[in-house]
Amino acid sequence: MDEPGAIRATPDTASDLDVVARIRQGDGASFELIMRRYNRRLYRIARGILRNEAEAEDAVQEAYVRAYQKLDRFEGKGPLSAWLARITVNEALGRLRAAAVVNNSISLDDPERGEGANYMAELTFPGPSPEQDAARGEFRRMLEVAIDALPDVYRLVFVLRGLEELSVAETADCLELEQATVKTRYHRARKILQEHLAGLVQATAGEAFPFAGERCDRIVAGVLRRLGIRGQR
Template sequence: MTEVAAVRDEAAMIAAILAGDQRQFHELIRPFERGVYRMALSMLRNEAEAEEVAQEAFLRAFRNLSKFRADSKFSTWLISITLNEARSRLRRQKTVKIESLDGADDEQGHVTPALLRDWREIPSEVLERGEVRSILRRAIEELPEIYREVFVLRDEEEMSVQEVADMLELSVSAVKVRLHRARLMLQKRLVPELKSMNLTKRGWLAWF
């Protein structure tokens, strides 16, 4: 199914739901359930709380569906609701101290070359190993919130830099800087552990 067709199907489902056919809401959100939960889990680092936030995000999306505007993707709107719910819970718990980058010179676009080209270049046969997936997930969860949310939105949810900037109310250059820093933090965290697993013997760490 093409992206255009998918958008048209979403629009039809939303119209039907707003007209009273509430049963279609589950079909509307079905493709995004995993992404919403993954986003919540990456922010909260607790499976039970992530499930609660995901459910609350879906409930809020249902209650506010009439406010959705087709000038953005439904998935982007849904992830935005999830992000706001996760942030609210973190603020209530006071477990995460949000770092500030206000006034940082390199937020104006002066970025040193990234040493880590792209974490997604880890070969699939490596990621298929459960222990490697666990290491990667823990590393992402340990990122400070301002870097973790940019990384998850850009590299996991595969949103464009502009979409991430709009969602987080940041400049494009700020998003790029935070993504750059997140990747460097992951590099620092991942390389020693992957090397200790002797993955370098097959040249899997040459891209670091």
């Protein structure tokens, strides 16, 4: 706890709750700090669900707009990062389901047919593009392709648990699943990936779906523009 008369934390070190309080008091520009803190995480979540970079950027922007508009509903009982992740997951899943109506190619049902099912036989890995051929030796790109090829129910859990390291409870809350189901699906997703990548998952998972500074700036600028807020810089 701060001592009486202590200097207030600068924007860069202020807690999420302090920043939220300032936003609620009318300092909308402080929302930029929240976005820059969590852009990478939310983009990687959306990218893992949607398997499309441009669509993921749009989903993150929409999630931020909704979060800003509903900020008064954030009660602070859990971390802001988990609350934002939940909104992002819902937005991405909504887009995924909308796409399913059009092409009937998405299923969020468990693909298992029994304990003896051959999970690898159910996957269809796309052939490498010219760019992927040129980067054949880059394990990160190989992992991204493998993650994209996972059945939807496994991919969603792996992105939250394996890439973003959300807890089992946070992942279950985001996806509205039982915690036991999260554990089972995460275990099976890892098994599929390990079989495909010969044990390279743990060495490269943190490098998947990189988030460049230019993309961060683009998302921040887009959200601030939609909210009619002038940025801090």
